Amino acid sequence: MDKIRVEGLNFYYGKHRALTDISLAVRDRRITALIGPSGCGKSTFLRCLNRMNDTIRGTRTEGRILLDGQDIYTSGINVVELRQRVGMVFQRPNPFPQSIWDNVAFGPRVLRSHTRSGLADVIEESLRGAALWEEVKDRLRQDALSLSLGQQQRLCIARAIAIKPEVILMDEPCSALDPIATLQVEELMRSLKMDYTLVIVTHNMQQAARVSDWTGFFWMGELVEFDITENVFTRPSNRLTEDYITGRAG
Amino acid sequence: MPTNQGKRGTFARITRALTSLVTLCSGMTPLSEAMTQTDKSGVSRTRWVEFAIEGAIRLLGFSTIGFVLLIFLFLLREGLPIFYEVPLGNLFGTRWYPTFDLFGTLPLILGSILVTVTAIVIALPLGVATAVFVSEIAPHWAREVLKPMIEVLAGIPSVVLGFFGMHFVAPVIRSILGAPTGLTVFAGALILAYMALPTIISVAEDALDTVPKSYRDAGLAMGATQWQTIWKVVVPAARSGILMAVMLGMGRAIGETMAVMMVTGNAARVPLSLDSLFRPARTMTATIAAEMGEVAQGSTHYHALFGIGIILFLLTFLINLTAASAIFHKRRRGGLR
Numbered sequence: 325m326d327k328i329r330v331e332g333l334n335f336y337y338g339k340h341r342a343l344t345d346i347s348l349a350v351r352d353r354r355i356t357a358l359i360g361p362s363g364c365g366k367s368t369f370l371r372c373l374n375r376m377n378d379t380i381r382g383t384r385t386e387g388r389i390l391l392d393g394q395d396i397y398t399s400g401i402n403v404v405e406l407r408q409r410v411g412m413v414f415q416r417p418n419p420f421p422q423s424i425w426d427n428v429a430f431g432p433r434v435l436r437s438h439t440r441s442g443l444a445d446v447i448e449e450s451l452r453g454a455a456l457w458e459e460v461k462d463r464l465r466q467d468a469l470s471l472s473l474g475q476q477q478r479l480c481i482a483r484a485i486a487i488k489p490e491v492i493l494m495d496e497p498c499s500a501l502d503p504i505a506t507l508q509v510e511e512l513m514r515s516l517k518m519d520y521t522l523v524i525v526t527h528n529m530q531q532a533a534r535v536s537d538w539t540g541f542f543w544m545g546e547l548v549e550f551d552i553t554e555n556v557f558t559r560p561s562n563r564l565t566e567d568y569i570t571g572r573a574g
Numbered sequence: 575m576p577t578n579q580g581k582r583g584t585f586a587r588i589t590r591a592l593t594s595l596v597t598l599c600s601g602m603t604p605l606s607e608a609m610t611q612t613d614k615s616g617v618s619r620t621r622w623v624e625f626a627i628e629g630a631i632r633l634l635g636f637s638t639i640g641f642v643l644l645i646f647l648f649l650l651r652e653g654l655p656i657f658y659e660v661p662l663g664n665l666f667g668t669r670w671y672p673t674f675d676l677f678g679t680l681p682l683i684l685g686s687i688l689v690t691v692t693a694i695v696i697a698l699p700l701g702v703a704t705a706v707f708v709s710e711i712a713p714h715w716a717r718e719v720l721k722p723m724i725e726v727l728a729g730i731p732s733v734v735l736g737f738f739g740m741h742f743v744a745p746v747i748r749s750i751l752g753a754p755t756g757l758t759v760f761a762g763a764l765i766l767a768y769m770a771l772p773t774i775i776s777v778a779e780d781a782l783d784t785v786p787k788s789y790r791d792a793g794l795a796m797g798a799t800q801w802q803t804i805w806k807v808v809v810p811a812a813r814s815g816i817l818m819a820v821m822l823g824m825g826r827a828i829g830e831t832m833a834v835m836m837v838t839g840n841a842a843r844v845p846l847s848l849d850s851l852f853r854p855a856r857t858m859t860a861t862i863a864a865e866m867g868e869v870a871q872g873s874t875h876y877h878a879l880f881g882i883g884i885i886l887f888l889l890t891f892l893i894n895l896t897a898a899s900a901i902f903h904k905r906r907r908g909g910l911r
């Protein structure tokens with residue numbers, strides 16, 4: 325089943341066209357990986373999916389993005405509600421300079437989606453979901469910035485799932501992490517797949533091959549290849565893709 | 575292209591001068607290797623010029639420290655005697671009547687504190703709200719207009735504000751309250767709040783500006799509204815800077831003399847009753863300013879005024895210390911990530 329359908333998407337930073345005629349379908353409860361060289365538009369595309377690009381002045385979007393069949397760029401849509409359904413984890417871990425508890429509680433508090441006693445449960449559940457609970461359960465009141473980068477990133481994931489989104493977007497979530505923390509986050513992605521639809525950007529091709537079900541290859545603002553991951557890595561249909569994944573281009 | 579090279583040369587020279595200045599200021603060894611290499615003939619001359627500049631800057635730096643120390647010592651010499659000339663019970667008593675040898679500074683200290691705290695209570699929400707508006711919400715053009723306007727605010731002489739307070743603010747307060755006089759703590763606090771506002775706004779705005787965009791992105795991406803993001807993420811992240819803004823504003827308010835003397839009514843009574851806000855009071859600064867002309871040098875009254883100066887200095891010092899430790903904490907927490 326398609327969770328998100330993108331149809332003929334063009335995106336502009338002022339006059340500069342960063343995305344050209346992108347069409348793809350993101351399957352429900354699957355991991356979709358987006359790969360491609362730096363500057364090819366992966367982050368831009370990802371930020372189209374939760375309309376984070378709206379916060380950048382002078383940007384323009386053409387085409388349609390359907391979330392459960394509803395166009396998220398029509399005028400009636402509530403961007404705040406959209407972002408509650410489509411959460412995001414950023415490239416650099418960006419926990420708030422507050423306690424671990426307050427970080428995870430941020431979403432539920434803002435949404436008032438909990439009862440007073442329920443908040444503790446939500447926090448435990450989210451931290452467990454992000455495979456962080458065992459490491460922090462005794463120091464929930466500590467400053468989040470005192471965690472290691474890998475823990476901070478998992479905290480950001482916990483913070484994102486605390487509002488129970490349907491889709492989670494991750495923009496190179498492991499690029500600031502060491503190999504062990506990276507493996508932990510990858511493990512986490514696989515377990516999140518049970519409940520969430522994931523779209524991840526990575527420029528680590530092994531990572532895409534390891535964790536994703538579908539892979540899209542971006543090249544200079546265009547989606548050159550989009551297929552089941554195994555196909556993309558074993559028999560790509562496009563020369564560019566083949567050159568890139570074998571390391572001859574990019 | 576000769577012209578181009580000429581320009582380059584000037585630019586390089588300016589850059590070099592600036593770098594040497596910076597190295598001098600930071601107390602490192604002057605004369606970078608690059609400079610020794612660039613013009614061999616000029617080395618000894620450059621060295622000499624460097625030496626002279628370095629010496630001059632040292633001299634200026636040390637003499638500033640020297641002057642500060644001198645003033646402080648002078649303050650101590652003239653002010654300390656009061657603490658043994660007059661029994662402490664008298665000195666921290668509630669009645670300030672120098673003519674009858676009553677030097678109770680309590681009403682003056684409390685007067686200063688009440689006026690200042692009231693001023694900050696008024697200025698803080700206004701200042702932070704304005705800073706949030708300027709740095710987070712206002713469109714670009716409005717920001718460009720507002721920032722210089724706020725700086726102009728800071729430039730209005732306090733005498734002018736005092737005059738304004740005396741002839742416009744005080745009468746309004748009097749007619750609203752039906753009180754015998756509008757020259758009250760509240761009038762003083764209003765004027766002081768106005769004077770502290772520019773400081774609070776610009777320091778708080780700087781603090782908000784240093785909050786990384788990634789925090790805002792995180793808030794918005796979680797489905798928080800812009801307002802929720804500002805209130806629950808950006809302002810808390812800038813809180814040490816905002817605290818510093820308040821401290822600096824307070825420092826400015828507690829030391830202010832002229833405007834306060836003109837509008838607070840100058841009655842030396844202990845402002846601890848509930849209606850104190852709407853009755854006259856007298857501050858430490860106003861006392862010194864009003865009485866310094868009539869004291870005989872070396873008299874007890876004279877020492878008492880300098881004694882008040884010491885107390886005032888300590889209070890200001892304490893406030894600055896709090897502000898400094900706020901900055902220190904911010905650095906240590908890595909708030910500038």
Ligand SMILES: Nc1ncnc2c1ncn2[C@@H]1O[C@H](COP(=O)(O)OP(=O)(O)O)[C@@H](O)[C@H]1O
Nearest residue numbers: 337342360361362363364365366367368369380
């Ligand atoms: N905020 C921005 N303003 C203007 N141009 C941008 C902005 N962000 C990205 N771009 C441009 O859009 C293109 C795609 O960038 P991006 O989506 O960040 O690529 P990727 O994530 O694949 O490295 C690049 O040419 C980049 O210069």
Ligand SMILES: [Mg+2]
Nearest residue numbers: 366367368495
């Ligand atoms: Mg990117």
